[in-house]
Amino acid sequence: MPRPRLPLYLKILLWFGVNLLVLALLLVGFLSMQFRMSLDWMLSGEAGERIAAIGDILTDELSRLPEQEWPAALKRYEAQHGVAFALFGSNGAQVMGTEVQVPPGVVPKLIDRRSPGDHPPPRRPPSGTTRKRPTDAPPKPRFLLRAGDPAHYWAGIHLDLTQQSGNRPLTLLMVSNTITGGGLFFDLWPWYGLAAAALLVSALVWMPFVRGITGFIGRLNHAAGRIAQGNFGERVTRSRNDELGELSSSVNAMAAQLGEYVAEQRRITADVAHELCSPIARMQMALGVVEQRSTPEQAGYLQKLDSELQHMARLVEEVLAFSKAETLPDRETAEDIGLHDLIVAVIAREAPDANVQLHVPAELQLHSLHGALDRAIGNVLRNAVRYASEFGPVHIFAEQQDGITRIRIADQGPGVPPDALSRLFEPFYRPESARRRTTGGSGLGLAITKRCIEACRGTVTARLRQPAGLEIEMCIPSV
Template sequence: MESDRTEPSTPGSAPIHRRFLVQSENPRTYWVGLMGALRPGTGGTGHLRCTLLARSGTFSAGGFFFDYRPWVLACAGVAGLSALFWLPLVRGITRSIAQLTRATRQIADGQFDVRVDDQRTDELGQLGASINRMSTRLEGFVSGQKRSLGDIAHELCSPLARLQMSVGILEQNATPEQKAHIEDLREEVQHMSDLVNELLSISKASLKPGNIKREVVNVKTVADHAAEREAANKGEVIVEVPADLTCFARPELLQRALSNLVRNALRYAGEFGPITITARREGDACIILVTDLGPGVPPEHLDRIFDAFYRTDPDRARNTGGAGLGLAIVKTCIEACGGTATARNRETRGLEVRLTLPLQ
């Protein structure tokens, strides 16, 4: 119940003593009352008290008790003006944040040539400029590292070639007792030569896609060649690729990537079952899958198996694996062709490496 009092403003007028609002239940009804006094006619004395009542089933009574429409319109107008002035600002901020998020995700994936808009004059613009500087420096560091590896590997080629030739001459003139030791030496030199060749492969494939001449490549031809070359007397490799499926890549780089994948799968999972190479068209991309039936890779290592010199087994003994460059070469070759390389453990068992390449 609500009420208020109002006193008369001039002498002799009929005062209004009180206004009130009452709510009753069963059924719910709203009552508005106006208590006042009526002035008597001529010759009368005193004022006649009266109460005016109005009843409604709703609080507003169609605007008679309370008209909410002006308030609704006012709130809508305020909200509309706020949206008109603030929406462009909010959209600009969210657009900048989304761009920064995409850029940092690409940098985390190794795409250091990404750049963001740093023309804003606020903190987001400063953050964008910092991201651009960071990506430029990271690109320089990584390029310098790959260039150094290539230079070192190139400089080692000539001494290793002379060393191999010397070992061959020494083996020809060695006694039967000495040949066993010379054979061990020859294997060590060959291992060094293979390592240097892998470093050269990474260096050559590290060129940007724009600097590599790509062409339409028949995927089945390359897959058959890789399987035939790597599976000789080492295990079974099954190729299930449509004969007319093509992709846009550098044939030598795609061949090297598939050969390394098959060789790596045969080394770690060849004893568990066949290695399978499949491929299909998916939208505007060509998807190549190399799967095995081995134990897979521990989940904590999946994000790093494509890093150079990274191995899940910290033991660097030769009988437990290579130098950790095989999958790094795969990623470098595929990225040089404008594609991506990822890996995941299969739900049943085994590892699946997915190569995504453009169709044109």
């Protein structure tokens, strides 16, 4: 099973996410250690303010209610905040509220150790008003700790309830099984917002850097693919002063050297083929003279020699055609072509006696290079008839869609090995089954087809048919 492909941009972002996750885990571990050691540091922040505020509100409300209504008020606050509320006396004994089992470590915190002079004077607020703690008043004693087994979080604040009988010191205890305490002890939402903002800002900071790298690599990959297809004039604009910029320079230098090497090879091939034409022609003329003066015993040898000369002449002709195919756009002008009539003429020339079935609309037209298209279709049809005509009819299909003309030539022969499909259009390549002298050609027919179709600004591909056969598809712009 092939591994899923992940873009480099996504890999960098994932790695960045892992980095943030590790930092978050370290932060959580640090905070967890702090929570286990002591939570008093939280009282100097918003948690302390919230505990003080709930203490002031509850003190004011309970001061206005008769004592028998206090449990209902505590239940209402429990439902509102999602934590247990209980009141303890100054001696550490529970007075009312949800019954809780106080761990030994919490009991000393419940005892109000303030002296009577530390309590405010017994004064009941006027009816209809809310008592507020003066801004210059010292904060009431508070605590927040983690204790018990299983561990719970215990928060408390000493209250001063003013009643008719005087000032009554009590301790409000709030119990939760989580550090958040329903948002009363610790509010996670600001931390979530901070984490999201940090992630967003980090992504925005990283994005230009990552996009610059991945974008440049994408352009480099595109250029390398074009060079691999034989477009040696492709170049990558060097816009970076780092290793990627040096890599682009190396790719450009490689493309230039490959272009020069391939051009030189093509020139040598064309020159050699051209030079071979004259001696082959002279040999054929000399052979004709010898045949006129030969004896019957020599006739068989001369026929074999003539066959070899003809094969050599065809090979040289194919090499010349392959060399000239590269300059087709400079030597031909695009014209309107009736594809049905063109293919009918190709069939009459290349396979007059073969079983070829044509499936091309009579009205199908395109604007392209007539000679190049004629040569390309002829080469493919010749191959199909040579290798597969004995297995059934050869079919030629054509259609137009989205401004593209698709021509498919399909046979029912043995096809080629799957690993040979990608090499069929290479010069001089022939599958093992096509290497026999009696059936195999020069290996240039499909290579010429590829150059002709590319001259028409199109592409050509090969694929195997099921259950048997080979199909060549040529896609050409219609205009």
